Amino acid sequence: MTELLWDGKYKDGKKQGPVRIALPFQTIETVNEGTEARLRSLELFASGRETGWRNRLIWGDKKYVLPSLLPEFAGKVNLIYIDPPFDTGADFSFTATIPQHSNSDEDETTSFTKEPSILEQKAYRDTWGRGLDSYLQWFYETVVLLRELLAEDGSIYVHTDWHVNAAARLVLEEVFGRDWLDTEIIWKRKDAQSFVDTYGMLHDTIYFVRKGKDFTFNKQYVPLSQDTADTWYTNEEAVKTDTTNSKGQLIPAGTVRRYNKADITAPGLRLGTEAHYQWKGQWPPPGRHWAYRKEIMQKLESAGRVVYSKSGRAYEKRYLDESAGVPAQSIWTDVSFVRGMSKHKADSEWLDYPTQKPEALLQRIIQASSNEGDLVLDCFVGSGTTAAVAEKLNRRWIACDLSRFAIHTTRKRLLGIPGVKPFVVQNLGKYERQAWQVAEFPANGENKLEEQRQREAAYRKFILELYHAAPITGRTWLHGIKGGRMVHVGAVDAPVTLADVKAIARETWKAVASGKDAPAEAGVDILGWDFAFELNETAKQVAAESHVRVAFKKIPREVLDKRAVEQGDVQFFELGALSVDMKQKGREVTLKLTDFTIPTDDIPEEARKAVKHWSQLVDYWAVDWDYRNDTFHNQWQSYRTRKDPKIELEAKHTYPEAGRYTVVVKVIDILGNDTTKTVEVEVR
Ligand SMILES: C[S@@+](CC[C@H](N)C(=O)[O-])C[C@H]1O[C@@H](n2cnc3c(N)ncnc32)[C@H](O)[C@@H]1O
Numbered sequence: 218m219t220e221l222l223w224d225g226k227y228k229d230g231k232k233q234g235p236v237r238i239a240l241p242f243q244t245i246e247t248v249n250e251g252t253e254a255r256l257r258s259l260e261l262f263a264s265g266r267e268t269g270w271r272n273r274l275i276w277g278d279k280k281y282v283l284p285s286l287l288p289e290f291a292g293k294v295n296l297i298y299i300d301p302p303f304d305t306g307a308d309f310s311f312t313a314t315i316p317q318h319s320n321s322d323e324d325e326t327t328s329f330t331k332e333p334s335i336l337e338q339k340a341y342r343d344t345w346g347r348g349l350d351s352y353l354q355w356f357y358e359t360v361v362l363l364r365e366l367l368a369e370d371g372s373i374y375v376h377t378d379w380h381v382n383a384a385a386r387l388v389l390e391e392v393f394g395r396d397w398l399d400t401e402i403i404w405k406r407k408d409a410q411s412f413v414d415t416y417g418m419l420h421d422t423i424y425f426v427r428k429g430k431d432f433t434f435n436k437q438y439v440p441l442s443q444d445t446a447d448t449w450y451t452n453e454e455a456v457k458t459d460t461t462n463s464k465g466q467l468i469p470a471g472t473v474r475r476y477n478k479a480d481i482t483a484p485g486l487r488l489g490t491e492a493h494y495q496w497k498g499q500w501p502p503p504g505r506h507w508a509y510r511k512e513i514m515q516k517l518e519s520a521g522r523v524v525y526s527k528s529g530r531a532y533e534k535r536y537l538d539e540s541a542g543v544p545a546q547s548i549w550t551d552v553s554f555v556r557g558m559s560k561h562k563a564d565s566e567w568l569d570y571p572t573q574k575p576e577a578l579l580q581r582i583i584q585a586s587s588n589e590g591d592l593v594l595d596c597f598v599g600s601g602t603t604a605a606v607a608e609k610l611n612r613r614w615i616a617c618d619l620s621r622f623a624i625h626t627t628r629k630r631l632l633g634i635p636g637v638k639p640f641v642v643q644n645l646g647k648y649e650r651q652a653w654q655v656a657e658f659p660a661n662g663e664n665k666l667e668e669q670r671q672r673e674a675a676y677r678k679f680i681l682e683l684y685h686a687a688p689i690t691g692r693t694w695l696h697g698i699k700g701g702r703m704v705h706v707g708a709v710d711a712p713v714t715l716a717d718v719k720a721i722a723r724e725t726w727k728a729v730a731s732g733k734d735a736p737a738e739a740g741v742d743i744l745g746w747d748f749a750f751e752l753n754e755t756a757k758q759v760a761a762e763s764h765v766r767v768a769f770k771k772i773p774r775e776v777l778d779k780r781a782v783e784q785g786d787v788q789f790f791e792l793g794a795l796s797v798d799m800k801q802k803g804r805e806v807t808l809k810l811t812d813f814t815i816p817t818d819d820i821p822e823e824a825r826k827a828v829k830h831w832s833q834l835v836d837y838w839a840v841d842w843d844y845r846n847d848t849f850h851n852q853w854q855s856y857r858t859r860k861d862p863k864i865e866l867e868a869k870h871t872y873p874e875a876g877r878y879t880v881v882v883k884v885i886d887i888l889g890n891d892t893t894k895t896v897e898v899e900v901r
Pocket of ligand 1: 303620
């Protein structure tokens with residue numbers, strides 16, 4: 218067998234496969250679910266039954282997400298489209314925008330390019346670190362898992378460009394079998410490329426691969442070219458009275474309709490059958506039969522759809538305005554890239570995502586290779602094109618991306634679809650971190666508990682090093698010291714809670730009074746992966762009461778990879794702080810955002826100057842009016858779009874029943890980070 222080899226494909230003679238750990242997904246948000254559906258879900262969940270289908274937007278690396286989908290979805294996905302990163306660099310940078318401040322008349326919108334985070338750079342190195350060798354291993358592992366997820370009659374479209382298409386094709390043939398590479402589609406994405414030394418590169422290659430013999434395929438049609446229309450539809454006819462064509466379009470009187478005289482016979486004699494008869498005194502030409510039975514022919518005749526040549530030969534009259542076009546072939550030239558000036562039109566689908574593909578491209582693919590209700594998957598969803606088109610075409614979908622900003626862009630894009638069905642936003646959260654802790658910090662204790670202790674100690678040491686803090690011993694809640702302040706390192710699998718903060722503050726206070734490792738001030742930096750809602754304000758207050766100054770800092774996801782860490786200085790950003798004001802009038806509550814601060818280290822100096830008011834940092838905010846300790850349910854939201862860059866700062870809600878409610882407010886800033894706040898309300 219001919220085989221493509223790359224460095225790293227085999228180890229000790231064994232082909233290296235993908236990671237196969239299946240981690241449970243955590244739902245971090247439910248979007249657009251009505252109250253009744255929510256209650257039903259809660260009841261079903263409590264009784265251990267299936268809660269019904271929800272489309273899923275998953276934030277995570279495909280390396281962990283795909284194997285985690287296998288237990289539930291192996292053999293169940295009908296269609297996969299992937300547009301993996303194959304360009305150099307462009308895939309992870311994004312353009313963030315600081316909107317204009319509402320008090321300003323001039324357009325002062327400022328944009329800047331947000332460089333890839335360390336995690337994204339790491340994924341990029343995973344992919345390209347050793348050039349084509351690492352890319353191919355990465356790609357191979359991806360398609361092996363995707364094939365397992367596909368239904369027996371499912372198919373996959375793999376979008377590539379000239380950088381990798383030759384090698385990708387061989388990998389696809391190896392994983393799926395040569396017989397199942399159905400079509401190599403050439404998508405012409407632009408008309409011309411200036412400033413090139415030789416030939417301009419105008420196309421991408423999309424491989425359409427089937428899992429097997431049976432597969433879904435609905436022919437798609439493209440409009441006739443002007444050339445074909447002019448050559449074929451040469452006859453004309455003036456319409457006498459208003460008419461409706463077979464497409465249901467009104468053809469007003471006076472219109473000149475163009476038509477083609479189509480052959481009304483088909484090859485094969487079919488002598489002695491219903492297809493071989495005399496029509497208007499003529500037999501079909503030798504070796505052919507009539508394409509229609511006599512009754513149909515009569516119907517066509519009375520509808521004026523049969524025309525005759527001078528010699529009396531019958532033809533079918535086919536109008537240009539009724540033409541479905543021609544079936545799409547392997548070269549697609551009719552779908553243009555979202556580009557040029559059209560990008561900036563108000564109704565443009567362009568979302569400033571450099572690698573965004575046009576919806577029309579996905580429409581063709583999804584319509585051709587799936588049916589309504591089918592499940593469509595894209596694990597590199599980027600700006601959300603696949604999810605948005607699948608949603609509009611009534612398919613179920615699962616979309617994943619590693620980039621936080623891609624997930625946020627997709628969420629907003631989906632919310633902009635009228636009547637979008639409820640969907641959930643998920644990640645692998647603590648489970649991914651637990652798996653990481655076990656893999657990265659091996660232990661060899663006498664028993665499980667001892668091993669876990671060793672692991673946690675090694676993990677804390679690692680985080681302290683990244684934070685440039687010195688480790689200390691002999692304390693329960695305090696793990697290090699930096700610049701005269703104590704440091705607490707939160708566990709991988711639990712959020713930092715108010716109770717933790719109380720204990721940390723107590724111990725910090727004791728540490729100040731003690732000799733050994735005494736901090737210079739009663740201050741503590743609390744590093745955590747997750748923080749309980751509302752922690753920032755309440756906990757700071759509690760700590761202040763015990764005369765301890767606390768700062769909450771997020772442990773960035775980047776640290777999940779040691780190698781990534783070696784490359785750069787990991788930043789631990791302070792939690793954003795959000796202030797809201799709540800007013801009540803009977804059962805109606807009005808919630809107002811009154812302040813929002815985020816660490817601005819991630820925003821370039823120049824762009825920072827454009828921030829005149831805190832509200833410019835808010836890109837999106839959403840409210841769950843009745844949080845039930847399950848997941849955040851997005852019941853109201855306001856967000857900026859290019860068409861409508863204004864954001865509301867006030868939301869109203871009327872409770873149908875009296876009671877105590879927990880309201881959760883979630884703000885997503887212009888960089889895609891979220892900050893949450895909880896408010897209690899009692900309505901009578
Ligand atoms: C070429 S873009 C996809 C663009 C998309 N088709 C659209 O229309 O917007 C590739 C995407 O893959 C994501 N990505 C790269 N490596 C990934 C990984 N290991 N897991 C998940 N997503 C990844 C990037 O964040 C980027 O959004």
